Structure formats: structure tokens, C-alpha cells
Amino acid sequence: MPCLIELKNITFGYPGAMPVLDELNFDFDTDATGLVGDNGSGKTTLLHLIMGLINPQSGEMLFRGKPLTTDADWLELRKTVGFVFQNPDDQLFMPTVIEDVTFGPLNLGHSQATAKEMALQTLETLGLGNFADRLTHKLSGGEKRLVAMATVLSMQPEALILDEPTNDLDQDTRHRLIHILRDLPQHLLIVSHDWDFLDHVVDRLAVLDEGKISYRDFSVLHVHKHAHLAGDADHHHE
Ligand SMILES: Nc1ncnc2c1ncn2[C@@H]1O[C@H](COP(=O)(O)OP(=O)(O)OP(=O)(O)O)[C@@H](O)[C@H]1O
Numbered sequence: 001m002p003c004l005i006e007l008k009n010i011t012f013g014y015p016g017a018m019p020v021l022d023e024l025n026f027d028f029d030t031d032a033t034g035l036v037g038d039n040g041s042g043k044t045t046l047l048h049l050i051m052g053l054i055n056p057q058s059g060e061m062l063f064r065g066k067p068l069t070t071d072a073d074w075l076e077l078r079k080t081v082g083f084v085f086q087n088p089d090d091q092l093f094m095p096t097v098i099e100d101v102t103f104g105p106l107n108l109g110h111s112q113a114t115a116k117e118m119a120l121q122t123l124e125t126l127g128l129g130n131f132a133d134r135l136t137h138k139l140s141g142g143e144k145r146l147v148a149m150a151t152v153l154s155m156q157p158e159a160l161i162l163d164e165p166t167n168d169l170d171q172d173t174r175h176r177l178i179h180i181l182r183d184l185p186q187h188l189l190i191v192s193h194d195w196d197f198l199d200h201v202v203d204r205l206a207v208l209d210e211g212k213i214s215y216r217d218f219s220v221l222h223v224h225k226h227a228h229l230a231g232d233a234d235h236h237h238e
Pocket residue numbers: 014015017020037038039040041042043044045046
């Protein structure tokens with residue numbers, strides 16, 4: 001089986017600025033991958049590039065082993081890979097939750113009845129069964145984030161890319177999300193600063209630093225708690 005998505009020597013910079021991604025190599029395949037990196041290191045940029053929302057200045061991107069050249073290739077990629085934006089307001093644009101979650105399946109050519117059924121089923125899976133008739137613009141930040149995820153999952157993509165999915169989530173909802181993601185059959189690529197969350201969900205960690213990706217054994221970066229006397233004063237660990 002060829003790799004789902006492969007990036008080769010990708011360089012990208014915003015106009016008038018230094019490259020954010022510099023001869024970067026990355027593969028997104030069958031596992032659940034966490035992508036970490038400092039603020040501004042280019043994680044969101046990398047995800048936008050994978051979805052074809054921006055184009056690299058140089059390098060090559062392969063989808064199932066083939067270069068993406070035509071609009072049809074990109075359409076196929078976007079059908080296969082669902083993308084949940086960092087900001088839910090970029091994803092939600094219909095008046096009600098059910099309209100937003102039905103929009104994707106309708107767009108894929110399903111009938112109104114089937115699309116609604118797919119939407120309701122997805123909302124149910126996410127524990128949002130009673131949200132169907134809520135007004136999207138009146139949802140809380142965390143509720144919006146889950147509904148944004150529902151709009152993507154309702155299309156039943158093969159792979160899912162999430163940009164900081166635990167932002168704005170309370171502890172209960174965050175735990176619910178961990179269980180939901182672990183039960184999903186989709187390949188996952190998740191950007192997060194929440195390492196404890198990643199520890200529960202992903203099996204591989206990619207680190208973006210100075211425009212390049214390196215892979216780490218997750219055990220090196222796992223979160224742990226410790227306690228000792230004078231722990232509330234400034235101190236160093238060797
Ligand atoms: N549309 C844009 N135009 C110009 N510069 C941009 C644009 N979007 C992002 N940048 C810059 O590119 C760099 C990478 O931004 P990006 O949003 O990809 O980082 P990030 O790793 O996702 O950060 P965060 O963890 O804060 O979400 C930053 O220096 C940012 O200021």
C-alpha cells in the first residue's frame with residue numbers, strides 16, 4: 001500500500017518573510033500521529049499545505065503514491081481527508097447545527113434524507129444528539145469545536161486532521177474526545193500543545209522545528225507529575 005500522503009522537500013514561506021517550512025519531509029500514513037512545535041513554528045501552515053489551501057514554493061506532495069497535479073486529484077484528497085480547523089468559526093457557516101453537519105454529506109451527493117441521517121448519527125456519536133436544532137452562532141467555544149468536528153466526521157473521511165482539538169474544552173469534554181478519537185477508525189494527524197492528550201491518542205510524535213520534521217519516541221516527551229519539598233520555589237531539574 002502506498003503512503004496516504006507524502007511530502008518531499010517542501011519549502012513554503014509567506015510573501016516577504018523567511019520560509020516557514022524548509023525542505024521539509026513528512027509522511028502521513030496509517031498511524032495516529034501527533035504534531036507538536038512552538039507557537040509560530042508552522043504547524044497550521046503545514047496542515048493548510050496538506051489540504052491544498054496554500055501551495056509550496058518548491059517540493060512535491062504525493063497522494064497514495066501519485067503526485068497531485070489536477071483539480072480532480074485535490075478533490076479526491078479532500079474527500080478522503082477531513083480537516084478540522086484551529087478556529088471553529090472558519091468551519092461553521094450555517095444557521096443551525098443540523099444544517100452545518102448535513103452540508104458535507106449533501107455536497108458529496110447524498111440525498112437530503114441520507115445526509116440528515118448521517119449528520120444525526122455523527123452528532124449522536126459525539127454526544128451532541130440534542131444539539132441538532134441549536135443555533136451555531138450561539139454555541140459556546142467548546143460546543144463549537146465539537147460541532148466543527150461533526151461537520152467533518154459526517155462525511156465519513158478515511159483520515160482526519162485536527163488542529164488543536166482540545167482548545168476550549170473542559171476536562172469532561174476533553175476526556176470524551178480522547179475516547180471518541182481512540183474509537184475512530186480513521187487515520188489521525190493531530191496538532192496539539194496538550195501532550196497529555198496526545199499521549200492518550202497518538203502512537204507517533206512528529207516535531208516541527210526550524211522548518212523541518214523529526215520523529216520522536218513518545219516516551220521521551222510524555223507528561224509526568226512530580227512532587228518534592230520546596231517545589232513551589234524556582235528550581236531546576238538536570
Ligand atoms: N496568512 C499569513 N500571512 C503571513 N504570515 C503568516 C500567515 N499565517 C501564518 N503566518 C506566520 O507563519 C508562521 C507560522 O504560523 P502557523 O500559524 O503555521 O504556526 P503554528 O505552529 O500553527 O502556531 P500556533 O501553535 O500558535 O497555532 C508564524 O510566524 C506566523 O506569523
